[in-house]
Amino acid sequence: MRSEEKLFLRMVSFILKGGIFIFLFMNVISYLFLGIDPYFSRLIRYYSLFVLIITPLLRILGLGVGFLIIGEKRYSLYSFLVFLIVISGLIL
Amino acid sequence: MDLKLYEIIYLISFGFLVGIIGSVMGIGGGAFIVPFLIIVFGLNIKKAIAVSLVSIIATSSAVASVNVERGLTNVRLGVLLEVTMTLGSIFATFIMISINPSVLQVLFAFMLLPTALSMYMGSKKREEDFIISDGGNKYYYYDPSLKKVVSYCVIKEKLAMFFSFFAGMLSGLFGLGGGLIQVPVMNLVCRVPMKVATSTSNFMIGLSSCASALILWKKGYVIPNISFFMILGVLFGSLFGMKILYRAKNSTIQFAFSVLLMITSFKMIYEVFK
Numbered sequence: 001m002r003s004e005e006k007l008f009l010r011m012v013s014f015i016l017k018g019g020i021f022i023f024l025f026m027n028v029i030s031y032l033f034l035g036i037d038p039y040f041s042r043l044i045r046y047y048s049l050f051v052l053i054i055t056p057l058l059r060i061l062g063l064g065v066g067f068l069i070i071g072e073k074r075y076s077l078y079s080f081l082v083f084l085i086v087i088s089g090l091i092l
Numbered sequence: 093m094d095l096k097l098y099e100i101i102y103l104i105s106f107g108f109l110v111g112i113i114g115s116v117m118g119i120g121g122g123a124f125i126v127p128f129l130i131i132v133f134g135l136n137i138k139k140a141i142a143v144s145l146v147s148i149i150a151t152s153s154a155v156a157s158v159n160v161e162r163g164l165t166n167v168r169l170g171v172l173l174e175v176t177m178t179l180g181s182i183f184a185t186f187i188m189i190s191i192n193p194s195v196l197q198v199l200f201a202f203m204l205l206p207t208a209l210s211m212y213m214g215s216k217k218r219e220e221d222f223i224i225s226d227g228g229n230k231y232y233y234y235d236p237s238l239k240k241v242v243s244y245c246v247i248k249e250k251l252a253m254f255f256s257f258f259a260g261m262l263s264g265l266f267g268l269g270g271g272l273i274q275v276p277v278m279n280l281v282c283r284v285p286m287k288v289a290t291s292t293s294n295f296m297i298g299l300s301s302c303a304s305a306l307i308l309w310k311k312g313y314v315i316p317n318i319s320f321f322m323i324l325g326v327l328f329g330s331l332f333g334m335k336i337l338y339r340a341k342n343s344t345i346q347f348a349f350s351v352l353l354m355i356t357s358f359k360m361i362y363e364v365f366k
Binding site: 009013014020023024027045046048049050052057059060063067075079085086088089092 | 153156157160174299302309323324
């Protein structure tokens, strides 16, 4: 495996791990606020799910950029196409 | 929805088991999560599907984050199959939203039977049966259970894309990841080794679940409390399961869970007609 490819796969892995950590962190914060401001606590928990849900979407965007950088335009195009398909599902 | 302590323990424990299955077998575990939430928590099937999809995203992200770096995941094949998989997923989600919940529950229960059979058949295959190195693009990965670098080629990608559409439909319609179709398709059609097939499936199912989950989250079907504790269990199970995947064989687990799926299917059918 080329070094640029290893780097971009590491970036993809970072995006996936980042999404999970942010989700868990937001939930910890929400439970800390449970006794203080229940409405704010529920709001954080609600949006933490949104962060987790969009993690794969950010992953595919990262793949698109990564494939473009290493010169694999075909797979970059597929990645951006998948991104557009998912976004259009949300808009419909 | 407020949860009691024993309900939280059930969710985390069950999520842990599902996380192990998911990471070892390349599936999201929706086939177990949805019936569990309906039978144990009495959830409406559409909300159970929404929670299942979010849990699958967690499993997929956790497992894929490790396997991508290990070189087990074929990201190129994954991206290619995701094109049709996400289309199927979105199409099926809109159908699912408009179907009567009882009808959906019966369809789900009947769908589990061929799923159980597919798992049982998969448990009879040897790990080395489908490793070839002729034709197409060559890929490599190190397999510690075989103690060697394995090379393989991917063939019949267009046919696999066709099946991926239906795998995506499973995701949107029933809250499954689609791995139950994707893993055999990659293994049998594309001639990809089993470990790469399960890793790549884990990588892909997160996105097909994301496509459906976004729609369901927008419509308010996702229950934050139940989702969080299920995801917590799933994440711990996935991390544990990844250690098993890298070193073990799948056949015993596949056999055990094919039996469990069969029992779950009959239980769900019984619940609808009771």
